Amino acid sequence: xxxIAASTVHALAGQGYVDPDEPEAQVGATKVVGETAFLLxxxxxxxxxxxxxxxxxxxxxxxxxxxxxxxxLRVGLCMRPALARDYGLGHxxxxxxxxxxxxxxxxYRQSVEAVGAGSVERVPYREMEQRWIxxxxxxSRGKTRDDTRLxxxxxxxxxxxxxxxxxxxxxxxxxxxxxxxxxxERSAVLPRSIRAILEDAEAALARCLDTEDYDLGGEVLxxxxxxxxxxxSSASFAFRVMARVEDQVGFLPAPTTRLERYRQLEREEDRxxxxxATAYHTAYVMGMLCAMMLRPGCxxxxxxxxxxxxxxxxxxxxxxxxxxxxxxxxxxxxxxWFTDLDDLPQRESTALSHLLLVVALQxxxxxxxxxxxxxxxxxAVRLRLVSGPAMREAARVLRSSVLLSxxxxxxxxxx
Amino acid sequence: xxxxxxATEQEIAKALIESKGVDxxxxxxxxxxxxxxxxxxxxxxEIWCGTMRVLVRVLRIRDPLGPVEQLSELQQLGQSxxx
Numbered sequence: 001x002x003x004i005a006a007s008t009v010h011a012l013a014g015q016g017y018v019d020p021d022e023p024e025a026q027v028g029a030t031k032v033v034g035e036t037a038f039l040l041x042x043x044x045x046x047x048x049x050x051x052x053x054x055x056x057x058x059x060x061x062x063x064x065x066x067x068x069x070x071x072x073l074r075v076g077l078c079m080r081p082a083l084a085r086d087y088g089l090g091h092x093x094x095x096x097x098x099x100x101x102x103x104x105x106x107x108y109r110q111s112v113e114a115v116g117a118g119s120v121e122r123v124p125y126r127e128m129e130q131r132w133i134x135x136x137x138x139x140s141r142g143k144t145r146d147d148t149r150l151x152x153x154x155x156x157x158x159x160x161x162x163x164x165x166x167x168x169x170x171x172x173x174x175x176x177x178x179x180x181x182x183x184x185e186r187s188a189v190l191p192r193s194i195r196a197i198l199e200d201a202e203a204a205l206a207r208c209l210d211t212e213d214y215d216l217g218g219e220v221l222x223x224x225x226x227x228x229x230x231x232x233s234s235a236s237f238a239f240r241v242m243a244r245v246e247d248q249v250g251f252l253p254a255p256t257t258r259l260e261r262y263r264q265l266e267r268e269e270d271r272x273x274x275x276x277a278t279a280y281h282t283a284y285v286m287g288m289l290c291a292m293m294l295r296p297g298c299x300x301x302x303x304x305x306x307x308x309x310x311x312x313x314x315x316x317x318x319x320x321x322x323x324x325x326x327x328x329x330x331x332x333x334x335x336x337w338f339t340d341l342d343d344l345p346q347r348e349s350t351a352l353s354h355l356l357l358v359v360a361l362q363x364x365x366x367x368x369x370x371x372x373x374x375x376x377x378x379x380a381v382r383l384r385l386v387s388g389p390a391m392r393e394a395a396r397v398l399r400s401s402v403l404l405s406x407x408x409x410x411x412x413x414x415x
Numbered sequence: 416x417x418x419x420x421x422a423t424e425q426e427i428a429k430a431l432i433e434s435k436g437v438d439x440x441x442x443x444x445x446x447x448x449x450x451x452x453x454x455x456x457x458x459x460x461e462i463w464c465g466t467m468r469v470l471v472r473v474l475r476i477r478d479p480l481g482p483v484e485q486l487s488e489l490q491q492l493g494q495s496x497x498x
Contacts (some may be wrong), residue, residue, distance in 0.1 A: 007498035020421040212483040245486060250493025253483045262492065272495040279496055329482065336483070 001287035002043075002056045004251060005036055006063065007272075008280040013067040017277035024256050025278050030076075030087065032280070033067045036060070037093035039284045039291075041136070042183050044097045046294035061099050068094055069104045077107050081114035085133040088112075092137045108137075124154040125172045128179040141186050148189050151180045157191035162203035162358070162389035163365040163397070167216060170204045174219035181226045184298055194227050203390045205238050206358040209337045214242050215254050218285035225289075225298035233348070234355040239289070239301035241337045246286060254282040306347040311383050313346055319356045322379070326363040326372065353383060358390040365394070370401045 013036070016029040040057050047054035068090030076087040085092075088108045091101065111117065112134075122130065128150045135141060151157060155173035160166075177197075180188040190197060201223040208217030221239055224231045231239075246252040257278040265271045293300040311319070320341070327334060341349060357380050364372040373394050380386045431437055483489070 003497050007496060010498070021423050214483075245483075248486050249489045251496045253486070253489050255481055255483050257484065257489065257492065259484050259488055275492045275495040279492075283496065333482075336486070 001283060001290070002060055004280060004283045005039060005287070006060055008032060008276050009036055009060065009063050009067065011273050011276050012280070013064065017273055019274070022261055025274060027277050029067065030073065033064065034086070034089035035281065035284060036064055037068055037090040039288055041093040041096055042288045043291040045296065046291045049294065057097070061094055061097060064090065065094060065099060069101055074104070074107060077111040081111040081117040082120040084108060084111035084117060085130050089133060092133055096136050123172065124150050125176040125179070128154060128176055132179040132182060135182060141182065143189055151176065151189065152191040156180060156197060159200050159389050160204060162200065163362055163393045165204060165207060170216055170220065173200065173204065174216070174222065177223055177226055184226045184292055184295060194229055198223060198227070198229060199388045202232060202234050203358055203388065205234060206355055207362055209238055209241060210335055210359050210362065212255060212335050214245065214252050215282040215285055218242060218252070218282065218289050221289055222292055225292035225295065228297060228299055230299055231301050233305040233351045236302040236305050237340070237352055237355070241340045242286065244340060245336055251279055252282045252286045254279055304348060306351050311350050311353040313350065315383055316350045316353055319353055322360055322376070323356055326360055328363055328366065354385045354388070357385055358388065361390050361394050365397070370397065374398055
């Protein structure tokens with residue numbers, strides 16, 4: 001994975017990637033630099049046990065230094081102190097892993113202490129990020145009341161929505177978790193119970209698996225090692241799916257990498273830059289996930305699972321048929337996780353029935369199929385698997401649908 | 416959020432106008448029916464009290480989170496990524 005990071009730095013850290021006809025592929029150099037440094041910081045604790053990893057991190061850090069302290073960033077620090085932490089992220093992370101630069105640091109300090117440094121309004125998780133950068137910079141791990149207040153206001157303090165969640169809200173949820181735990185470095189003061197937060201993570205994971213959104217799915221999986229909690233069957237299964245896809249392709253792909261666009265580009269160099277621009281982030285997420293699992297004290301995905309909440313083989317088959325019938329992509333074109341599900345031994349497969357029910361509910365909700373929601377909930381009741389936010393939301397939709405249908409009847413009576 | 420039109424978007428807009436695929440007279444007639452009332456209602460004031468320069472929008476609906484491409488085909492890109 002650090003090879004991918006080295007290629008990314010080489011190809012994109014200088015000028016980013018610009019493609020006016022493919023806006024989703026575009027990425028700025030500052031983002032690439034900041035995220036690479038972030039990855040190195042996250043991987044450093046694991047490298048204490050693996051000297052080769054430590055060597056590779058140091059080598060990559062050396063390549064990154066000229067970009068993290070580039071002239072454009074120094075000018076940015078002078079001109080836009082409100083964005084100081086965004087410009088300085090690469091420098092801060094590199095300093096924290098043993099590559100300081102006192103001259104750049106003085107410029108940075110002047111910028112964050114400038115009068116205009118606070119002149120940007122940020123959503124809670126972005127504000128949490130700013131505080132986290134300050135903690136990395138100062139080396140302080142102390143918790144303040146503001147940290148607690150921000151966590152409560154963030155998506156950790158509320159559910160991102162288990163049936164129909166926006167990608168942005170799940171993203172806010174995962175990032176808030178990075179910062180509240182200092183990337184696993186401190187025990188977090190959480191605004192809700194770990195159990196409630198992980199239930200939301202499971203629902204988000206179901207959505208990510210079913211849409212093959214491994215970029216976000218990998219970030220969601222970080223919830224388990226960051227909270228140092230034992231991985232659930234669903235989380236372990238999701239990790240297995242992503243690892244298998246990564247092994248098959250050679251990198252963990254993202255939906256933004258389009259073969260059509262790749263083939264339109266004629267020059268090999270342009271093709272390489274395109275693939276890196278669209279794929280590097282997902283690869284980094286997988287790298288970060290693996291680094292967290294290797295970190296002392298953090299938890300790892302289970303190699304096998306099973307447990308009390310297993311359904312019978314016939315009920316499980318029934319669930320799979322239900323999922324095939326709710327497919328949003330047509331038969332024979334199921335998402336990757338279906339293949340992995342088929343390959344599981346029965347004990348592990350039947351332990352994933354709750355995940356299958358959540359996916360079925362999410363598909364029904366996406367299609368606005370209230371009758372199907374009811375049918376799936378009834379099945380969950382029969383299987384004694386009614387738990388978690390997706391089930392609660394589905395029940396709420398059914399209750400609302402009664403009011404909805406009454407309002408239609410009243411409207412008919414008035415006409 | 417506004418952004419500059421790309422060359423392709425400019426080309427599409429030009430081709431649409433030249434093809435006469437967009438009937439501006441009909442659009443004008445339809446909008447004309449609502450214009451005065453809508454202006455008084457003051458909803459959407461940026462459009463109604465502004466210059467009304469945007470008459471037709473061609474939206475390119477993207478689904479960047481559609482499924483991942485065929486894994487077997489993506490394998491060939493692995494070399495680009497790993498360097």
